[in-house]
Amino acid sequence: MEIRDTFALLSCVLLVLCGVTYGIKFLKKRNYLLGFEWLIVAFSGSNLLIYLLTEWKINYSISFFLDAFSRGFGVPIVATLGLMAVTHNYKPSVAKDVLIFAASFAATFVLVLADFVRAPLPYFYVIMWSGYTIYLFYFTWRLVCAGENLHALATAVGAAVALVVALVYDFFPIPGDDAKMVFMTFALTTWSYTMTQMYYAYGALARAMGDSSRSLLQVR
Template structure:
């Protein structure tokens, strides 16, 4: 049952990442969020393949999983997420150089931080992940407030709920193992993957609502491919 829950949660996250990531690129020309969503989905695909092949911690897939995990926890679903959402909160569209630089920074962070692996507990990296999550959460609270202010209370509530759930996962990840979980932390990862999938869906839906409001009020053009000032 635990394995089934894990696989279903992973499949949900994979679907959410690829599907809504493509929508970010196709409909809103937002490559920061679109590519990051797809990277999360690719991470989930690698994780699922690793599990199906037996979950060998000596496998190359295991190292790739740690890289993707560090990539998104350090820069991807923190700095890149904030920069991408600022398209609808501040009409901010970074230059291609900034886009590439953000992903390059995430790659460097992922390569460096992937070395800090369980079962050894590394307080420095673990604390860093929590700190950047807290800073990102502050922006997401503001993002939710912006939705509430325009009357999109359902989307504001959804964004707030998935943010709260994501923060719980971030804090639990290294500091509070689930009692009775197995050596591979199957219960935790089932909960984490399901939560991350809901975040991918929730932030896309909230972004779409704020974008449509901006278009309706003339704050930005209907197509993000035109008239957006790059900064």
């Protein structure tokens, strides 16, 4: 096994660990949108890991579908709505959470199975991820306003690098990386960092908003 293959496998393990760890943590905060999306990413990563080790096609198919889900809807829509709990006090009911996931999965089946979307699909992914990135910079601004400058910087860096991943994914292949192991290491490590950082940034902004609300009540 070459060193690049080893790094790809390790980055896959890291993705699974981060997804499971922080997915469960978000569930404990009763943010089911972020919690289950992070767990979906972890499940996708675990299937990719099994495929890399065994070349079982079923695991590749599962990972491929869930990757399409997260790139098209899971992160740009589901995760954004989850983060809006601390930026817009958006806290949907469990029924709405289920509906959001159901609609996103249904739309993903169209992305994966419909022939008419294959040509524009890479552009669709980039557009969706760009929208998510714009929201993350708004999220970063909210962190700055709350005095959480370190989290703001870490979030902005993660957002920028993740956008680079989205662009490289379909449009700028790395020279000599025919098996995409180098890209895989870069992408999975970036997503692992992003899932971890967003948990702590979310908590920091939630605490800041809570302190602000208590201060306002004391003034009144």
